[in-house]
Ligand SMILES: Nc1ncnc2c1ncn2[C@@H]1O[C@H](COP(=O)(O)OP(=O)(O)O)[C@@H](O)[C@H]1O
């Protein structure tokens with residue numbers, strides 16, 4: 439919802455009386471509450487980022503995105519898609535070339551310091567202070583955000599307990615495993631009690647067990663009322679964790695919705711990949727398309743991709759049509775990967 443609408447005077451609101459305005463200021467409690475519950479916590483409009491240089495790079499090319507409070511929102515895309523740049527602008531690390539971003543109603547370019555108070559950030563690479571212990575990293579972060587020594591100490595203890603890090607309080611962070619370091623980064627990022635947490639590729643490089651532990655921590659933050667925006671190039675992560683996903687490629691949002699909506703958009707429940715020899719058979723695609731039960735046939739890497747709802751009796755017919763050039767067949771359920779393939783013709787790892 440647009441801020442302008444929320445701030446528009448509402449004659450039916452009890453706080454529209456002069457007395458209440460004197461009591462509560464221009465934004466009376468009622469309007470502030472409305473704003474808190476209804477306003478998108480992240481609003482990205484027409485965001486563009488061009489990195490200057492001999493060969494300028496258009497990393498983000500006109501993105502519009504909204505994230506509601508309480509969401510676990512995922513930005514899914516391959517390497518180089520523009521995810522970190524988008525997060526970089528949202529978190530005031532990178533200036534946009536054009537467009538606007540507001541966090542909790544605060545413009546990140548005009549009021550970066552105020553916006554930073556409302557958000558926590560875990561960047562793609564470990565930014566813990568390697569000279570400090572786990573406890574010091576959290577404690578100094580709190581002090582930086584204006585906490586008194588006593589409150590910062592209390593908050594650091596609280597977070598160490600919450601993230602099961604108490605035993606590591608005195609460990610230098612350089613001695614931590616990737617999974618533990620990631621936990622400290624998240625604990626530090628939320629130490630000043632932000633409303634929203636940005637996680638850039640939080641599980642990249644983690645072993646499967648640490649990844650599951652990380653997912654649990656993220657879900658716990660959501661239960662505590664923190665909004666989470668994460669980027670990932672793992673479609674399983676976006677699918678398993680996020681309530682809403684936007685797929686980004688070459689700086690453009692291709693589609694967004696719940697994982698279920700995205701998968702439904704493919705219009706088929708399974709995808710069959712035929713790996714074929716180099717010889718091109720122009721008859722192949724039309725003959726396959728003509729088969730009953732086949733929803734779509736598209737050229738794919740080393741062959742074709744066939745979209746179907748059910749395999750029921752189809753495989754022998756497909757194999758017969760593919761003929762002697764067929765090298766291999768693979769069949770997969772529709773996933774977010776399929777959505778990406780359908781939209782771009784490539785898979786996320788290509
Ligand atoms: N500081 C920079 N200077 C120039 N080009 C950059 C810079 N940072 C990123 N890029 C380029 O911008 C594009 C998007 O990068 P990035 O936002 O890091 O994507 P992702 O996080 O999805 O991998 C890539 O082509 C990358 O090489």
Ligand SMILES: [Mg+2]
Nearest residue numbers: 521522562639
């Ligand atoms: Mg990145």
